[in-house]
Amino acid sequence: MICSRFLFNVFFLISGFTAAAQDNTVDSLRNVLQNPKLHDTTRLQVLSTFMGERYSIDDPKYYDLNSMLESLALKNYRKKNPPKLAKIYAGYLAEAYSSAALREERNRDFVKAFAYINKSIALYRKASALENMHFAIVTKGTLYSDIQEYEKAIECFFTALRYFEKAQEEYSASGVIYVYTYLGQIYLKQNKYNDAITYYQKVNRHFSQLPELTPQDKHEQSYVYGNLGHCYAALKNYPAAFSHYRKAVALAESIGDQVTVDMIQGKIASLMISRGEYDEATVILQELVKRDLDPVATTSNFINLGKLYDKKQDYEKANYFLTRALEKAQQNKQLELQEEASQLLHRVSVSRKDFQKALEMYVLHDQLTDSTRTEASRNALTQQQLKYDFEKKELKLKLDAEKEAATKNSWLIALASGLLVSLSGGYFFYRNSKQRQAIAVLEKNQIRQKLLITQMNPHFIFNSIVNIRALITSRKNEDATHYLDRFATLTRQILENSNENYISLAEEVEMTRNYLSIQQLLYSEKFDYTLYVDSDLVADDIFLPPMLTQPFIENAIKHGLSNKPAGGRIDVRFFMDKGKLYFEVKDNGKGFETEKGTTDHKSLAMKITRERLATYTRNSDLDVKTETLIATEGDVAGAKVVFEIPYIYEN
Secondary structure (H helix, E strand, O other): OOOHHHHHHHHHHHHHHHHHOHHHHHHHHHHHHOOOOOOHHHHHHHHHHHHHHHOOOOOHHHHHHHHHHHHHHHHHHOOOOOHHHHHHHHHHHHHHHHHHHHHHHHOOOHHHHHHHHHHHHHHHHHOOOHHHHHHHHHHHHHHHHHOOOHHHHHHHHHHHHHHHHHOOOOOHHHHHHHHHHHHHHHHHHOOOHHHHHHHHHHHHHHHHOOOOOOHHHHHHHHHHHHHHHHHHHHOOOHHHHHHHHHHHHHHHHHOOOHHHHHHHHHHHHHHHHHOOOHHHHHHHHHHHHHHOOOHHHHHHHHHHHHHHHHHOOOHHHHHHHHHHHHHHHHHOOOHHHHHHHHHHHHHHHHHOOOHHHHHHHHHHHHHHHHHHHHHHHHHHHHHHHHHHHHHHHHHHHHHHHHHHHHOOOHHHHHHHHHHHHHHHHHHHHHHHHHHHHHHHHHHHHHHHHHHHHHHOOHHHHHHHHHHHHHHHHOOOHHHHHHHHHHHHHHHHHHHHHOOOOOEEHHHHHHHHHHHHHHHHHHOOOOEEEEEEEOOOOOOOOEEEOOOOOHHHHHHHHHHHOOOOOOOEEEEEEEEEEOOEEEEEEEEOOOOOOOOHHHHHHHHHHHHHHHHHHHHHHOOOOOOEEEEEEEOOOOOEEEEEEEEEEOOEEOO
């Protein structure tokens, strides 16, 4: 065992070189650890303590040191050690894996992050370090929260909470507060503001019982007060929101935390804007952007100034501040703030009648929205990968158990081994193949879902943009604004719905109405339309797959009415018959007896719809009924398409 004096001397050396050469800290520490008199347990202790005391988890040097910790702990963990020493090495390796999980979380590689945190939990259990194990379980909960697996996150948090509430170990009380804070945070993410308030108030009760608050306590409580202010603001309890925001500011000011002060002041200004207190908000925001202490807060403040001047109808100033906000968000790669700034700039540009910039901002916002959807898809794939890895692990454990049982009968060893290898190999291949197929299907479905956008004919998009440009050129600004707003709304709806498995019938109807109105403008009012939903349908309570109907409406307009220079008609209907939901579209055009190109186009739409519906119903025989309508005198009177739509009813 290393004496305390020697350990003190080690830290003395470290503190000495730290003051002398901050830039070479890690290299200097590495040199100190090469001292042959040091036992590896002491080296691990020095590394662990130094990491925790000198660096935050946001510092890259923290992870440099952690790599050293992991390498040294792993080397010793793999050796044959006495039980007590084995536990020590297991504990340090668990610590290193926990930090590695945080690193991968920062890198957005959640599959690796979960792999590390699961190893950490298992090693802490081996080391009998139950308190640390439950802190690792909390970290696992935060990872689940990151990928929006909120139920699993809450399960982790409550597992840790049950332990911390019963345990009497040194940091158990802080563990309770730790969990309460995260529970408040996760409920806030879900917009469950009352639940979030409940847990944040529990944190505050803990702080109120302390005889004295440390600077760290004050920092944490200011964070809690700030989030409580956000909750009350969302619930429109403005007096409570202002009160908690100001408490957060007072605590942050008491410890000289100007960054937090500015962040909360920005939230206060935002709340003032929503209440119409523009002059007070302007004073606060202009002072904040001058200081520019935090890139995220500063960008948000520019956005708030843009919102403020937009509300005051001072569109030139709104454009200035929102443009600054977009530039700053792009500079700092703040995706969500870029989305918000571009969306607001689109609206302000329309108000300024700068339609060129409005169109640019509209295109940019769509691109940014698509990036956000991609991140959501990654999260879904992460969830599938985690499921696959879990099932693979369970299968391995099962096969290992079977193998152990087989070895008990020596005379069956040869046979059982051969059989087990064969079966396990086959079973592994089968299960892995199935799992890979499942992941591949998920990826394919997500891509296909994303490609629903392409069901809106590219020519329609191109022609719409050309039409907008023509209206601007001919100075028909009101028509251009009207057209652009409808087109933007429709495209946003398509982008949003393409990421959903089900949307409400009300949303589908609204999207269909926007689509028909734009097509009507595009075809110079050469057709009228009706959109009818049976009175016995509660559109908000019925959920169906999105964008099933659009290809058939497009066909009816483009092909059915192609021979009608005027007087065209499209009738769209959603109705219920014998407990089944149906879609029907009729036109007064030339029917289905058309040229081959039209027939092929319609067949493609039917094929796409059948394939999509089969994924929901598992019914490959779904029937899409088509009919050429005949007038009483025997002439072709149009065409009709009817098919059943699978739906979910919720009330």
